[in-house]
Amino acid sequence: MSYSLSINGATRQIDLPGDVPLLWALRDGLALTGTKFGCGIAACGACTVLIDGQAVRSCQIPISDANGEITTIEGLGQPGALAPLQQAWVTHQVAQCGYCQSGQIMQAAALLSATPDPTDQDIDDAMQGNLCRCGTYPRIRAAIHDAAQMMKAG
């Protein structure tokens, strides 16, 4: 059966069974590989995307339920046109292996849209489901604070 998904402002057709999670529709069906597989059980956050602005674990959402406007890392900004969060990530040289960072950035995007000037506690609360095996947490924290300031300044 074919499903129609709204991804990064475009409508995409996907021809996979309805119980296939959004993560795999993105990666295997649409070659949007910026969204990563880490655990498959909502335990790592690597697969985080936005649906209608809310951060969700795409490994847990069957495509049959993936209604709403989906934003992936590819939709946030591109190498030549970085979103403020991505700019802050570059400024703070956050990534090591980089594998978790799409999920971290999407989670942070949801945090900043709900809480434009987050405290350390807000960051702890919002980001604690996103694992980073390289241990980049201190730089992620700094980058989120910085992006918040950048966005405030417009």
Add this chain to the structure above:
Amino acid sequence: MASWKTITRRSFIVLGAAVVGGAAFGAYKVAEVPANPLVPVPGSVPLNPWVIINADGITVIAPRAEMGQGISTTLAALVAEELDVDWAQIRVLHGPPAQAYYNAGFVERMSNEPDYRLSKADNTPNAVLAALPKILSMQMTGGSTGAIGGFLQMRLAGAGAREALKAAAAKRLGVLPDTLKTEAGKVIGAQTFTYAELAEEAATLVPADVALRDPSTWRFVGKSMPRLDMVAKSTGTETFGIDMTLPGMKFATVRMNPKRGGPMASFDPAAALVLPGVDQVIRLGSGIAVVANNTWTAMQAAALVDIQWGPADYPADTAAMLTRIEAAFATAPDSRLRDDGDVETELGKGDVIEAEYRIPFLAHAAMEPLNATAWVKPDGAVEVWCGNQAPILTRDAIAAALRIDSAKVTLHTPSMGGGFGGRTDPVPAVLAARIAAAMPDTPIKLTYSREEDMTQDFYRPAAIARLSGRLEGGKATALWGRTAAPSATHSALGRLIGFAPPGPDRATVEGGFDQPYGLPNYRYDGHIADLTVPLGFWRSVGNSMNAFFLESFIDELAHAAKADPLQFRLDLMRDTHAPSATLLETVRDMSGWDRLKRPGFGRGVAFCYSFGTPVAEVLEVQDTPAGIKLTRAWIACDPGLAMDPSIIEAQMTGGMVYGLSAAIHGAITFDDQQVVERNFPDYDPLRMHTTPSFEVKILQNNGTFGHIGGVGEPGTPPAAPALANALFDLTGTRARELPLNRTFNLMT
């Protein structure tokens, strides 16, 4: 995806010169050029395996794999330093499997002397030792050797290319090359030429002598450079192996015998084959693969295959394995790499302090699950994409599995979503190639489930250590450490190269025997346990085990002596290795050590000299209603020459987080011969809210100029003992067993 192959096809010049021999600095004789593995394009004469120039800029072919440690940026900086190009002109790619990319840094690790006693002024290996990595096909990333191995090699590649470009310009202008200078990708004389304009001609020239830049003029080396992979990794556009996308590609997963090394007795694929989207179930010796039109369906189907597993040849559970490890103490020691003074006489005087410590098996659990993509072409050639730390071994393993010539295997090494030592084994690449061989001319992407990644890993050994020591007048007079463990080296090299090298196994005792403690009587023994659990190299290898034993025990001695544990270490180290002692003083001052001790808080210190870099760490913990919290950490390290401070800071911090994660939560256990922990909730790392804040200081006193210590691993070993020592300080309870969440209520 860009790769060395497409780049060399698109552009036309590979140039420069290779160099052998030579001293630390000065002029280098250009000698025989190693076989260049880069594909030449008609009309060009490729000379140098490290530098490609085309109209788009400079591409550096990095001989080491990028796993997040920043090595590609550091290696590129070394080339750029000599080549006079702007940072924005530089790109970097990982090279193909080739002898030219052997890791000279590995010979640094082949000695059984404690590192701190080596007084070499530089990292230039002698000729005999230098041949070893070539013989062993050590185009390998590991042992924190990347920067060491590349220090000379990459600068020479850049300088050789620069001189060839100057020679080409000189020919055109009819002047001597020395009259020309280079800047921002151009040769400047009476006329200015871009490197791209000169590249084709330069490729035909081999400069006779190449002088390296004086370090005082360095612009890139020693500076925090913007990482070349940072934009891609912040935009989801970095192509990891798991992101390979090829036309007509199918998606596969595997289920291999969880009783590791055991056979597959039988399997019934019927329930899997009826799932919509499933193509095939393929027998793979001791397991199966499922191929489907998406990875998730393949994983669901793999779980439905009904399989009877044959047994492994190791004990059933962790307790029985520990009994096996304990039995090793009764066997003759495999090594006694340190035996200063007369330990037995000194300990014979009585009042001996003794302790036994136990640590579990550990998994690597990199964020990117194991994966590989393979495509068997109609002519029988195979192309494989697989993040790996040993391309030559991987390529040859693929060839052997498919019974084809190595020359028919093209192996790409995309960047890895973490490695930590866990991507040395060629297994995923071999399995992907075998699946692809069963479905000719169909690209196959194999992705392990997290469960399969964790249960099919090659683990850090479990180990038991027994330490004895003696104090007199508040000073330690003797220490005898004994570590019993199955050997990761024997297990891994047995798999990788077919034999374990003879002689004492340094990895079982490193971090224990080789520390700069000036005890008058100091002995360290390694006992190898007979246990066939598949083992591998885990970030910092044996140092991760023995630093916990030794640094916990030193702490116990300090407390028994009623001494300050930091000062106690300092007193033992000051006359033995001044740079190490300075690090202890540095973390003492950074952390305000004396003021850290206050109600509700604990502080711990630990030290380890590993991979050429001594590291001292202080950790503060706090009792909170939510459990014990890790609040602040201070790290002082001394790699000698600090190639890129920002990357070093990131590696030290990340290395400590990795060590703390394992110390608190990490344990791989066995039941019914199978690994129990299967996914992150069972094997949790630190998270945003449980990670302490960090302050890192990088000193550059270690060794003489040109010493380059590793940075990817040395941050890890002191983490566990620093935490255990802090928890003792806070609670009065001495944990002699990891993980620490078995003893303490740590915040999660």
